[in-house]
Amino acid sequence: MARDRTLVGIDVGTTKVCTLIGEVTRANSVNVIGWGVSPSRGLRKGMVVNIEEAVASIGSSVEKAERVSGFKVVSGLVGIAGGHVTSLNSRGFVGVSHADKTIDQEDVARAVEAARVVNIPSNREIIHAIPRHFIVDGQEGIRNPIGMIGYRLDVETHIVTGATTAIQNLTKCIHRLGVDVDQIVLEPLASSEAVLTEEEKEMGVVLVDMGGGTTDLVIFIEGSAWHSGVIAVGGNNITNDIAVKLRTPLAEAEELKIQYGQAVMSAVPADEMVEVSTFGRGTPQLVPRAEICSVIQDRLVEMFQLIDTEIKRSGYSGLLPAGLVLTGGTAETEGIVDLASEVLQLPIRIGRPAGVHGLVDAVGRPSYATSVGLLLWGARQATGSSESRMTQRSGRRSSHDDNLTVAGRLKDFLRIFLP
Ligand SMILES: Nc1ncnc2c1ncn2[C@@H]1O[C@H](COP(=O)(O)OP(=O)(O)OP(=O)(O)O)[C@@H](O)[C@H]1O
Ligand SMILES: [Mg+2]
Structure with a gap:
């Protein structure tokens, strides 16, 4: 029964928390019936640093998704990242x-x-x-x-592997909401479920999830994950650089980045000017758009060099004919494919989540790759498994999901990785 295959994915990102509720229709296909996005608080570089704030923002995202779907969340798949991985x-x-x-x-x-x-x-x-x-x-x-x-x-x-305390703090936040953690999933592994094709994974590909706080990568060769890593730099660093360079508040810098950002500085006309509100000055100043783009370009080049180092460190750099797939919010930067190709000398494409129906428009953007991927990760286990109920229609949330025994979970877990 479709209702028994309801899945919940909670992506606790550095900039946003996204909860998705979906029904498995068949393997690799999920119908999204609820979603809730809240600004993230209490997280730094992918890790919980303030429990109360994190609980509040995760709670608000879960509640929104519950309201849209009409289901109560009992348990969920939760993404994890951070420099400790x-x-x-x-x-x-x-x-x-x-x-x-x-x-x-x-x-x-x-x-x-x-x-x-x-x-x-x-x-x-x-x-x-x-x-x-x-x-x-x-x-x-x-x-x-x-x-x-x-x-x-x-x-x-x-x-x-991850630091026990980082895992415990994240789990504690979810438990505080009366929600059980069905499984902790490394965020870029979840994202890869949503954006990579089987052929790419078979040939050899790098998935790079460029979020707000971290840049996470997984290398797939011969169909499975061979290497993973987390780099503690993300889109927030770009925003921060812009704020410092132009002496503007962070919110203004973020808006300038999204509205006028371009990864390749030379692609913007040298004489194009942009209005910027700076600290200590009443009236907005005119700043060349190229100045904003040069900050973006410099930071992105640095990030791609760190990615390059990580790929070389893995020892698999010669085994990646399918190149690199960029996802996460920062992958939405205009011109990023051109810059990445130039620095990394690999085929590059942007990865947008696929395999979901329902509220597709809302979740079809790169920044939703992890949350969509969490549902698809769960869907692969739910197919062929008799029980995977992460929601209930009404009543109190239980703090423990006793539908699945530990042995059952292990078998289900292995099912994902066997062709
Ligand atoms: N159009 C855009 N151009 C450039 N950057 C963008 C754009 N849209 C979003 N971003 C950036 O993407 C980042 C957020 O990405 P995402 O939502 O994937 O992060 P997250 O999952 O919350 O964080 P993390 O995965 O690092 O914990 C922010 O830094 C934001 O500024
Ligand atoms: Mg993320």
Whole structure:
């Protein structure tokens, strides 16, 4: 029943909190029935720094989405980012347990569990352990080993870790609203669900989510995530640079950026002037538009250089024929594709969320990639799973979603990553 497959995605971004409520119609397809966006408070560079403020803005976004949809939110998929996120690749192996040596889902789950046994500091925890490929009795490059015969199953995984306190603070904010956290999902992984094609992921591509506080990236090769990273610079830094350079309030700088911004300074006429209200002066001043664009260009070039360094650091820079897909609010900057192509020397395109229906116009912009992606992430698990109810029609919210057992969740989680 469609109502049983209602999903909730909560993207707690640095500039906005976006809650989406959707119904799964089929795999990779979600009908959005509720949405709520609130300005974000109490977050810095993707991390909660003030619980009370964060609770208030998340709460307001959830309530708006509830009002639009007529559902109460019981639990949701929640995005996480921030400079505390790191990743590594790890291998695990197990002996195949079945007497006839046929590999089943339990063996896969045990192998992934074994790969999770990595040395990480006690103040960090694993957010994702994503199978990249499997090895059956030494035979490499197997995408889905279920049903194969073998004695030994190895798995190569991509492991994403985060600071325990950052994860706990985010979870605490959601719990304070009486909403359970169904799963924490790395934001760029969620965004990739909404903006990348299977072909791009297969060929080799970088997803870059340029938000307000952070720039997050994930490298996909042969269909799965091989590397992820978070760079603690975003669109807010551009706004800040403009405010400092022109001596204007931040709100004015943000408006100038959105209205007159262009990533390639030479694309704007040298004599075009823009009215700017500056501190300490009663009347607006005339400033060359090119001056604003030069600030934007300088900061974006720096951000692309940091992205370039991160791609090189991953060791996969030669394996990305599908290039780079830019999403997140900052990807809406005019001319950004030209600048990114010049600095990174890769094919570049803007990633707009796909795979959602309903309130499509509202959520079709790059800044909604993460929230749409959270729904699609959930949809992949809900397809074939009997229970995934994150909302209820009326009554009190329960603080725990006991529809899914831990084992059930793990199996559902693995289902996403197996073709
Ligand atoms: N048309 C535009 N041109 C340039 N920048 C834009 C435009 N629209 C939005 N932005 C910028 O995008 C940023 C917000 O992006 P987004 O909504 O993806 O961030 P977020 O998810 O709240 O933050 P984060 O993911 O970093 O925690 C802001 O810095 C905003 O100024
Ligand atoms: Mg974001």
